Amino acid sequence: MAPTIGLRGGLWTIGLVGLLVVLPLSIVAPVAGALGLAVLGLMAALLTAIIQQRRAAGLSASQEKLSNEIGVLSQRLLKAEAAITVAARAVLAKTEPPAAAPAAADAVLAAGVEDVTREIGLLSGIVRELAEVVSAQEAEIGRLKAVPRSVPAAPMEPPSVTPPHRGPAPIAAFKPPAFVPAPRDPEHERALVEAFDGDGLEVWLQPIVTLPQRKVVSYEALARLRLGADILAPEAFLPALERQGRTTSLDRRMIRSSTVIARHLQGRGSTATVAYGLSPLSLFEPDFLRSLGGLVSDGSDIVGRVTVILPQASWRSLDAEQNAVLGTLRGRLGFGLDRPTDLRFDAGQLAERGVSQIKVPAALLLRPSSRETMPDIAIEDLVTALGRAGIRLVATEVEREGEVPDLIDLDVPLAQGTVFAGPKAVRAEVFAEAKAPAVASAGQEIGEDRPASEAPQQRKAFRDFLRRAV
DSSP: OHHHHHHHHHHHHHHHHHHHHHHHHHHHOHHHHHHHHHHHHHHHHHHHHHHHHHHHHHHHHHHHHHHHHHHHHHHHHHHHHHHHHHHHHHHHHOSSOOTTSHHHHHHHHHHHHHHHHHHHHHHHHHHHHHHHHHHHHHHHHHHHHHSOOOOOOOOOOOOOOOOOOOSOOOGGGSOOOSOOOOOOOHHHHHHHHHHHHTTOEEEEEEEEEETTTOOEEEEEEEEEEEETTEEEOHHHHHHHHHHTTOHHHHHHHHHHHHHHHHHHHHHTTOOOEEEEEOOGGGGGSTTHHHHHGGGTTSOSTTTTTEEEEEEHHHHHHOOHHHHHHHHHHBTTBEEEEESOSSSOOOHHHHHHTTEEEEEEEHHHHHSOSSGGGSOSSOHHHHHHHHHHTTOEEEEEOOOOTTHHHHHHHTTOOEEOSTTTOOOEEOOHHHHHTOOSGGGSOTTSOTTOOOOOOOSOOOOOOHHHHHHHHO
16 A cells, blocks of 8 residues: 555655646747646656556456455365265264274264364354455446546647727616517518508606605606507517617617606606616617717706616626716716616615616515525615615506505505506697707607608696606
C-alpha cells in the first residue's frame, strides 16, 4: 500500500506544480497556457493508464498464486479423505481384533482420526479466507476494467476579446406574453390584420379604485378588436399581430388614444390617470421610447396623467440605452410594473426609475403558488415598504367579493377587477372632441395626421361620460 500512496502523492505533486506553472503562463500567453494545459492533461492520462495497468497486472499475479495454493490445499484434502477412508475400512475389516492388542489399536485409530479432523478444520478456514481474498481481487480487477480510459484534453482555444455590443438585447431574453395562441388560420389572420389596419381597433377602460373607499383614481386602457359582430380580447388577436410585426403599431395607437382620454378627463376636471401596458417587443423598436416624449411635449396639461406599464421581466432586463431614454421621460410620463413572476421587488431601484405603481394579481397576493414567488418579507411589510418608496400596489383580477376584505387586511391601497367594474368601451365622442389633428383619431400611429371631424360635437357632462363610457 505504501508504494501506491507514494505514487499517488507524486501525481498530486506533479499536477500541482503543473498548475502553478500553467496558470501564470495562461495569463501572460493564453495560447502557450492552453497548450501547456493540454500537455499536462495528456501526461496525467498516460500516468493514470500506466498505474491502472500495473495494478491490474499485480492483482492478476496474486490471483494466480492464490489459485495455485488452493490447488495444493485441495490435493491435501483429498489425501486426508483417502486416509480416513482407509482407516474406516480397516476398522470394519477387523470385526474381531486380537485380544492382546485391542486397546492399542483403538488408541492409534482415534489419534489418527483426531489429527485428520484437526487438519481438515485448519484447511477449511484457510480455504474460506483465500476465497474471500480472491473474490475481493476479482471485484477490484472488474472495477479497473470498467473504468473508462482517460481521453487527453483538447487544446483550449484562447479567449476571444470582442468589443461590447451596445445594440438592443435579443428578444429571446423576455418571456412572451401569457397568451395561448389559437391554431394558425391564414384567412382568419388576414382578416384580423385588415380589421386592425382599418377602424376595428377599440379602446376600453377599466377603473382602478381605492380600498376600502372604492373611489376611482385611475383607468387602464385595454385594446379590443372588432371583427364583424365579435369583440376580440388581446389573447385572440395579439399572436397574429406579433407574427406580422404589428405590436409596436398597436402600442403607438393605444398610447395616442390614452393621451386623448387623459386630456378629455383633465378637461372635465377629473384627476384620474390613464395607464397602458406595453408589449415587451416594442422596447426594441428603434426610437419607440424616444417618440413617447412627443406625447406630452406640446402641452403640459397631461404631464403625469399617462402611465406606461412594463412587465417585470422588462424592468429587470433593460440595457443602459433603454434606461437612459426612460430617464429622460421621467416626470412627463408615469411608469408602472405589471405581469410579475414573483413578489421580490426592489422598491428603491424601482423608485429611482420612476415607477409609481405595481400591479399584481390578487391570486398571487392571497394564494401564492410556491415559496419562490413569495417576497423575503411579509406581504403587509412589502406593501409598507413600497409605500415608503412612493409606489402603490394594485391588486388586479379581483373577481370575488370575498377577496376584498383579505386585500384590505393586507393594506393593499388600490384594486382592479370585475367586482368593482368591468371594462367598457370608450364612446366615439371622446376622440371626436380632440382639437389637434394629431389626436383626432384613436386609430392613427404617432406622427400621423388626419383631418379633424368638421361636424360640431355636443359636449356632455363628465358624469354622463363615466356612466355610459366607463
